[in-house]
Amino acid sequence: MLDARFIIENSEKVIQSLLQRGYDPGIIKEFLGIEDERRSLLIEVERLRQQRNELSEIISKIKKEGRDASTETQKAKNVSELIKEKEEKLKDLEEKSKTLLLNIPNTPHESVPVGKDETENVEIRRWGELPVFDFEPMNHWDIGEMLEIIDFERASKIAGARFAIMKGMGAKLERSLINFMLDLNTSRGYKEVFPPIIVNRDSMIGTGQLPKFANELFTILDPEFYLIPTAEVSVTNIHRNEILSEKDLPIYYTAYTPCFRREAGSYGKDVRGLIRQHQFNKVELVKFVKPENSYDELESLTRDAEDILQKLGLPYRLVSLCTGDLGFAASKTYDLEVWLPAQQRYREISSCSNFTDFQSRRAGIRFRREGKKGTEFVHTLNGSGLAIGRTLIAILENYQQKDGSVIVPDVLKPYMGVNVIR
RNA sequence: GGAGGGGUGGCCGAGUGGUUGAAGGCGACGGUCUUGAAAAUCGUUGUAGGGAAACCUACCGUGAGUUCGAAUCUCACCCCCUCCGCCA
Known part of the structure; x- marks a missing residue:
């Protein structure tokens, strides 16, 4: 498997090597699209998780002081539900990305002769x-x-x-x-x-x-x-x-x-x-x-x-x-x-x-x-x-x-x- | 196949649902001490993703669930160990 970051940063090179191998380079375009989507969703999910973690900490403090935390709890509940929803989409994208990655061949070394068969x-x-x-x-x-x-x-x-x-x-x-x-x-x-x-x-x-x-x-x-x-x-x-x-x-x-x-x-x-x-x-x-x-x-x-x-x-x-x-x-x-x-x-x-x-x-x-x-x-x-x-x-x-x-x-x-x- | 026990960082090993990414120890690395080394002592020390950085996020066999919050509770599965049965 190639490094995802390498593919993103060197997509032209990777496409070239696929062509040399006689592979359809369409998989790279597909991968880049999925990966782009996955990354932005990941950032979103991580932000929500951060929000949830912060709320949990506040709840914990309030409870220690013996006060009522039901407002915060409700808020956290909403955030958690949103996370769950987005995580499902994220997981789907991760699986797609991984599958594509597993189907991309290795890059030939520069000393390898170029040829069709x-x-x-x-x-x-x-x-x-x-x-x-x-x-x-x-x-x-x-x-x-x-x-x-x-x-x-x-x-x-x-x-x-x-x-x-x-x-x-x-x-x-x-x-x-x-x-x-x-x-x-x-x-x-x-x-x-x-x-x-x-x-x-x-x-x-x-x-x-x-x-x-x-x-x-x-x-x-x-x-x-x-x-x-x-x-x-x-x-x-x-x-x-x-x-x-x-x-x-x-x-x-x-x-x-x-x-x-x-x-x-x-x-x-x-x-x-x-x-x-x-x-x-x-x-x-x-x-x-x-x-x-x-x-x-x-x-x-x-x-x-x-x-x-x-x-x-x-x-x-x-x-x-x-x-x-x-x-x-x-x-x-x-x-x-x-x-x-x-x-x-x-x-x-x-x-x-x-x-x-x-x-x-x-x-x-x-x-x-x-x-x-x-x-x-x-x-x-x-x-x-x-x-x-x-x-x-x-x-x-x-x-x-x-x-x-x-x-x-x-x-x-x-x-x-x-x-x-x- | 039956019965029981267990899977936590490089290794060993603790862990009451809420600063526990995780005590303690070993190992490793750096400093002090020493002519040098050892010993002693102080400090540092997991992996990965995102970010220019501050920092954020995930990971305690795997997956799902309960919960505002799970290493900790529930369920399923996998693996290892002990005993019994069977067997080359």
């Missing part, structure tokens, strides 16, 4: 040699089926489309990747956490999934709960409504969790294979930092994610998302895209974002500077480190051999206990 994302760098095969490389789902390590058919029986059963060395590879990544991330100073994967509404609002993106979430009714689409939700909300002290910062967390996504509106997209599942595993990196460091922290978080791919020997490229492709809550995002030989293209495997104070303002995550009065919002960041399923795909496809077996990357051998999956 993913075709205008800018490649920053590439790493790794693309594998050369003297045979036609197979899809990961064919490899998985042949090695009997992935079972899509039976998964659809027990749950439906977009689910998979990992079996044997496939299940072990999934687990090995989780452990490898957590071990690597914790060695870099990220604290491992294992949070709830079901969260309440306030948490979803805190990180920005709600109210705008309800159709992307799996819900549990009675009581109202949501399945997390990413560990970002649980982990960022760890510090919701807290005032941290400066010396606590920065805070780095890493978490493995399953993630759940409806994938509504993605019919026909990646229908085969593990690329787009309703349930998938992911290891996440989350940072809480001081505002002045957040863009440096984004660079180092991205490098930490890149390092995982490098250690696994998977070729990838890094792109900077353009304004039109940038997520709702992010001010800047780097996507890591891993090379998939069967598709002959790079596919997203990690998304690293700086949310600046957008999430922390929603979630009330603040800090106090040493020796300074008042509080400031922290900046939050997160990135996949990495998406497990897609990493597994990349390993199967990049490390496949002519006979259908798959070589285990060196760093995973201690976790897997074998050199080759066959």
